[in-house]
Amino acid sequence: MKVTLNGEWTQIPDNIIFVSDVLKHYKIHDKVVVVEVNGGILSKLEHQSTRLADKDRIEIVHFVGGG
Amino acid sequence: MNNRYSRQELFSPIGKDGQQQISNKHVLIIGVGALGSASAEALVRAGIGKLTIVDRDYVEWSNIQRQQLFTEEHAKNRIPKAIAAKNRLIAINSSVNIEAIIADASALELEDWAKEADLVMDATDNFETRMIINDVSQKVGVPWIYGACVGSYGISYTIIPGKTPCLSCLLETVPLGGLTCDTAGIISPAVNMVVSFQISEALKILVGDMDSLRNKLVSFDLWKNQYSAIQVDKLKKKDCPSCGPQRSYPYLSFENQTKTAVLCGRDSVQIRPSVPMVRDLEALEKILAKQTGAVQRNPYLLSYSENAHRLVIFKDGRALVHGTKDISEAKALYHKYLG
Structure with missing residues (x-):
């Protein structure tokens, strides 16, 4: 499916169903992240249960410590 | 003005x-x-x-x-x-x-x-x-x-x-x-x-x-x-x-802070993370291999030497910083390579 990911129109693989699959696909599943889908912010538990659909708007912010 | x-x-x-x-x-x-x-x-x-x-x-x-x-x-x-x-x-x-x-x-x-x-x-x-x-x-x-x-x-x-x-x-x-x-x-x-x-x-x-x-x-x-x-x-x-x-x-509170201790007579500082953790030594080895120092790993610990210092990192997250008695210097090295 195609989604808007951090403002970019992006093709993601068809085997992606849940938000947690996107995090795995981009190898950020072991990082601390905040995810918003279509303007609604998700709790960590909702990453596993929130299904994605074509044309969804996804914002993913991951925390880093450098400086 | x-x-x-x-x-x-x-x-x-x-x-x-x-x-x-x-x-x-x-x-x-x-x-x-x-x-x-x-x-x-x-x-x-x-x-x-x-x-x-x-x-x-x-x-x-x-x-x-x-x-x-x-x-x-x-x-x-x-x-x-x-x-x-x-x-x-x-x-x-x-x-x-x-x-x-x-x-x-x-x-x-x-x-x-x-x-x-x-x-x-x-x-x-x-x-x-x-x-x-x-x-x-x-x-x-x-x-x-x-x-x-x-x-x-x-x-x-x-x-x-x-x-x-x-x-x-x-x-x-x-x-x-x-x-x-x-x-x-x-x-x-x-x-x-x-x-x-x-x-x-x-x-x-x-x-x-x-x-x-x-x-x-x-x-x-x-x-x-x-x-x-x-x-x-x-x-x-x-x-x-x-x-x-x-x-x-x-x-x-003291319990949740990274614990440090100078090891007597060893010119070393021990650093223990604030919360229990398991360190992936294999992944760490790959990261540190890109640095200028030398990396060695065995199943229990990883050693990284650079200039006068040697960092030894254990699976439980603990690290020994050899070559210094200065806690601030040891912590700086620890955070530099281990985040």
């Missing part, structure tokens, strides 16, 4: 009144590496009244690519960053009162410094110190601005006690063992972008224009051309131990 602030005063959201306010304010910057150098220079040029800068490290050659206050002379002579920064900052604006502190920002000291300040700027390189800043900010009631970067990526969030969620609300768990600028690299535009977000928010706070604050968690990747800003108000937790009504400021 010169007109050094005239262009800032012409900017109407600041104006002459705002400039007057800025000149009466005191900002505390924790860390004077890449973020801290850029933040300090911006605030000093903007005419801040007083600036306190705190750093435990000294200038190295690998800093100069992005840490804008430092020169070759500083690296050659291993000048403490707080001192090198202060000298340059005074040359930029002699009317600013600049206090340079060479120290590891521990909970007790941080609370004393923050009490005196109107705003705390985060320019640290680790989450341990950030969690302490977060608790101190809530306890003392002073705002702080989180900022961090790795590679071409950066992130920032402004924390106002009593209003926004705090860092503890956003993180849920403290990310330990992430990539650092010393393991994954960093480009200077990522630093300056984070600082631009931080300083814009700082100026709004300093002139009292709280309605103009961004109120969003912002992140960007300058190489991948991505930008994201998320409204995170909903993540404020009623039962947050740092900012909730039943708060206990967990990161100010």
